[in-house]
Amino acid sequence: xxxxxxxxxxxxxxxxxxxxxxxxxxxxxxxxxxxxxxxxxxxxxxxxxxxxxxxxxxxxxxxxxxxxxxxxxxxxxxxxxxxxxxxxxxxxxxxxxxxxxxxxxxxxxxxxxxxxxxxxxxxxxxxxxxxxxxxxxxxxxxxxxxxxxxxxxxxxxxxxxxxxxxxxxxxxxxxxxxxxxxxxxxxxxxxxxxxxxxxxxxxxxxxxxxxxxxxxxxxxxxxxxxxxxxxxxxxxxxxxxxxxxxxxxxxxxxxxxxxxxxxxxxxxxxxxxxxxxxxxxxxxxxxxxxxxxxxxxxxxxxxxxxxxxxxxxxxxxxxxxxxxxxxxxxxxxxxxxxxxxxxxxxxxxxxxxxxxxxxxxxxxxxxxxxxxxx
Amino acid sequence: xxxxxxxxxxxxxxxxxxxxxxxxxxxxxxxxxxxxxxxxxxxxxxxxxxxxxxxxxxxxxxxxxxxxxxxxxxxxxxxxxxxxxxxxxxxxxxxxxxxxxxxxxxxxxxxxxxxxxxxxxxxxxxxxxxxxxxxxxxxxxx
Numbered sequence: 313x314x315x316x317x318x319x320x321x322x323x324x325x326x327x328x329x330x331x332x333x334x335x336x337x338x339x340x341x342x343x344x345x346x347x348x349x350x351x352x353x354x355x356x357x358x359x360x361x362x363x364x365x366x367x368x369x370x371x372x373x374x375x376x377x378x379x380x381x382x383x384x385x386x387x388x389x390x391x392x393x394x395x396x397x398x399x400x401x402x403x404x405x406x407x408x409x410x411x412x413x414x415x416x417x418x419x420x421x422x423x424x425x426x427x428x429x430x431x432x433x434x435x436x437x438x439x440x441x442x443x444x445x446x447x448x449x450x451x452x453x454x455x456x457x458x459x460x461x462x463x464x465x466x467x468x469x470x471x472x473x474x475x476x477x478x479x480x481x482x483x484x485x486x487x488x489x490x491x492x493x494x495x496x497x498x499x500x501x502x503x504x505x506x507x508x509x510x511x512x513x514x515x516x517x518x519x520x521x522x523x524x525x526x527x528x529x530x531x532x533x534x535x536x537x538x539x540x541x542x543x544x545x546x547x548x549x550x551x552x553x554x555x556x557x558x559x560x561x562x563x564x565x566x567x568x569x570x571x572x573x574x575x576x577x578x579x580x581x582x583x584x585x586x587x588x589x590x591x592x593x594x595x596x597x598x599x600x601x602x603x604x605x606x607x608x609x610x611x612x613x614x615x616x617x618x619x620x621x622x623x624x625x626x627x628x629x630x631x632x633x634x635x636x637x638x639x640x641x642x643x644x645x646x647x648x649x650x651x652x653x654x655x656x657x658x659x660x661x662x663x664x665x666x667x668x669x670x671x672x673x674x675x676x677x678x679x680x681x682x683x684x685x686x
Numbered sequence: 687x688x689x690x691x692x693x694x695x696x697x698x699x700x701x702x703x704x705x706x707x708x709x710x711x712x713x714x715x716x717x718x719x720x721x722x723x724x725x726x727x728x729x730x731x732x733x734x735x736x737x738x739x740x741x742x743x744x745x746x747x748x749x750x751x752x753x754x755x756x757x758x759x760x761x762x763x764x765x766x767x768x769x770x771x772x773x774x775x776x777x778x779x780x781x782x783x784x785x786x787x788x789x790x791x792x793x794x795x796x797x798x799x800x801x802x803x804x805x806x807x808x809x810x811x812x813x814x815x816x817x818x819x820x821x822x823x824x825x826x827x828x
Contacts, residue, residue: 626799628745629745629799629808633786634801641745643747684781
């Protein structure tokens with residue numbers, strides 16, 4: 313099998329991650345403040361927080377909270393801020409983990425203001441500048457599109473948001489681990505990340521960061537291991553990690569982040585960009601294939617295209633079942649962007665890389681497409 | 687594959703190349719039954735192609751807005767099984783040149799597709815026409 317669906321979830325995982333997961337399962341369970349547990353009980357989580365903080369340039373690591381992933385993180389941020397949706401600006405490149413909470417969470421009234429993108433999936437900071445007045449309170453941005461690979465100019469967006477006094481919420485699900493992220497430098501007030509994509513950790517891990525001083529009502533309440541006598545929270549001293557945490561997953565995530573950091577994000581990006589360029593160049597020689605964002609200077613490890621001959625769903629089916637090449641087809645949980653990039657209702661075929669993919673994987677895709685499309 | 691008695695046209699997508707043979711057919715049921723009697727129910731081993739069960743499509747999201755199922759067959763799909771499916775109303779595409787040949791039958795409200803040698807094929811159906819799944823299963827079911 314050739315696995316090219318890393319934007320959905322990365323595979324394989326580094327050996328160190330698998331070993332950390334297995335090792336943690338063998339150890340006596342983490343007490344998580346509810347019993348004596350292990351001597352280094354607190355370290356598992358704090359070490360992971362520090363490693364994430366170092367990679368994503370977050371200095372307030374005690375404000376990184378673990379969750380099941382970006383989706384839970386984004387729901388927690390959007391619900392917790394309690395800002396009406398019609399006071400929120402976001403973009404048409406967003407994933408459903410942003411759009412669905414904005415349109416469906418109880419208590420979030422109205423509809424957000426959507427900034428459009430161009431045919432490559434790039435959003436203009438100038439559009440935020442134009443929209444940011446008029447009582448808007450927050451801006452949510454997908455840092456790297458999971459459809460086109462377009463990386464947004466987060467520094468410019470953060471500067472504009474700060475200038476207008478609006479909260480800047482950044483979704484780094486696709487970029488963390490493969491594109492440089494500078495949360496503090498970009499003045500991001502909140503960030504959501506997931507563990508199982510380019511951070512190379514297990515599914516079911518991830519988290520979110522919220523800058524100190526920003527009041528966020530928790531999405532969930534429960535036991536925390538601190539002061540069981542307390543039932544009601546007064547003021548803003550909420551607790552965000554409730555219930556027994558996924559210590560095994562977080563231990564593995566910690567090793568994953570360490571592994572990514574040791575390779576360095578810029579080196580990972582260089583390798584993955586080379587594969588993307590190789591694929592885009594080869595696809596340009598096919599008649600009737602339309603590559604989205606072929607001219608993007610800054611991109612994540614994602615290449616989307618569609619064909620005049622067969623819909624993406626058929627191409628993906630053939631690639632997987634006839635050739636053993638795993639990709640993804642359709643709207644990719646980002647339903648709005650397709651009206652702007654020309655892919656329409658059928659979406660695209662998406663090839664997405666990790667550091668484990670090779671030039672030979674790209675050659676195999678091209679050879680298969682030659683068989684299919686001629 | 688015999689083609690006599692079909693209404694509608696036939697289109698050879700690209701006679702000069704190795705792409706697909708595409709047939710647009712409006713089914714003349716009695717003639718198709720006659721033509722494909724031998725292929726209809728039996729594969730080359732003389733065994734019936736039978737659907738033994740179904741599961742939700744492993745790629746449900748790909749058929750966004752439609753319901754998709756994988757219909758599981760008793761054995762690997764062979765040419766005659768694919769031919770027996772081709773009597774279903776709709777256009778028929780069979781790409782024999784591929785490493786594992788791919789077929790698709792497409793109408794306005796369902797799509798059937800699969801690969802020769804796999805023990806299943808995919809059936810995506812418009813939500814307003816889910817009865818088509820039952821029709822297919824009862825026609826070929828074990």
